Amino acid sequence: MANYSTNEFRSGLKVMFEKEPCSILENEFVKPGKGQAFSRVKLRNLKTGRVLEKTFKSGESLEAADVMDTDMQYLYNDGDFWYFMEPQTFEQHQADEKAVGEASQWLREQDVCVVTLYNGAPLSVTPPNHVDLEILETDPGLRGDTATGGTKPAILSTGAVIKVPLFLEQNEVVRVDTRTGEYLGRAKD
């Protein structure tokens, strides 16, 4: 793989740092008037999600990471693995629990997700920002109560538990923001 020097570090660049694939979030050029130049870099470890702040000498380089974001359709889960398919090639990839992580609670079959491949294998899965899911279980709706702003827990078809307004009923389909887990509204067909 190619190497990137500190002056090529840009937000979004994928590099290897301490043998782990990372994404560069920020790179700040620092040069004291009479001193050595260096770079203050924020990196996100793509395996753990942890953000690191590191200082590099100017001109130092990091190896490029073989990391690619690919749109894939979620197929099914066999209990051990989650299966995704590249829509153009029909190539299937299996992702383990570590790669899927929190995303598992938002995955609905046929939905298109971003699967991040590292050396060709799924490293992480990003669900669509908004998903429409059916309410499997919740307390009976309080008809007409749209004003008090109260909420109640609801279990969705994927197993996710979110807070919904009191007036919603079982079997209704709601739209959820997967980044925050917030209820956005009733799904519009």
Next chain:
Amino acid sequence: MEGEWRAAIDRPTLEYRAHVMQTMRTFLSSRGVLEVDVPALGRHAVTDPHIDSIATGDFSSEGFLQSSPEFYMKRLLASGSGDIFSLGKAFRAGETGPRHNVEFTLLEWYRVDWDEHQLMAELADLVTHLWPEVGSLTLSYGEAFEQHVQINPHTASLTQLRLAAVAQGAERWHDESRANCLDVLFNLCVEPLLPRGLVFLYDYPACQAGLSQLYQNREGQQVSRRFEVYLNNLELANGYFELTDAIEQRRRFDDDLAARIASDKPPVAQDERLLQALEAGLPSCAGVALGVDRLIMQLLEIPTIDLTMPFNWARR
């Protein structure tokens, strides 16, 4: 996107820029400091191991774009010019970023028979002319460093400084020089926590003396008579009680060249004419260089230096 041919700043910013430069000229002239313009394309580059000069290629006009007017101004002082200032362009290869532009505007002035504390007071007066409400604080580098890093920068061992740098996420500094460890610690731990307004830091570590004289401070530590000025946490100016000893100057050049070779940088010829000027006699003086673009950045609260000048590095 608007056309790339267009200037990067609007008329009010241009007017403010002109006002700042006019104020500097009036302020210094009215105090008897003479404006001088010295070559921007000089015969020599500085030996400073961390400053790269831009070489001009053509054999008939070869030379280096000057990274500061310092050497020419010292030759003027040794020629008997008296107090002088220069307001002009300086160039440093490879320095681009939110606070750096390869070509920038520098105000540099020298006061004969003054020390660095008198010059710091004059710089505070100048900035106050442009920003009357600005607050000002003066403390030693050692006090500021010790307050935020809990290490005495003058007496700490090199190992102690390296370990402290590594602990701050600068692992690559585990085998670095004293000066480089101090810089990285200062940048990570001290600079962001300096109070707003003007901050004058004097008595820099001896290993970062630049071209200032060394002396023993009250605690008996060997320190340099170099100072730095920060404005709202941004490095604004650097000044010295100037080194006048030609033999010591030659030794510092030699140290610089050794450091350049150690870090695989091209060697640089020493400026013999500067050394001759010092041998002939540079009067006792203090000098300071102030980044004009950075001053405008802070006075107008502009987040990046490229929006203080009409045609920045990208817009050229």
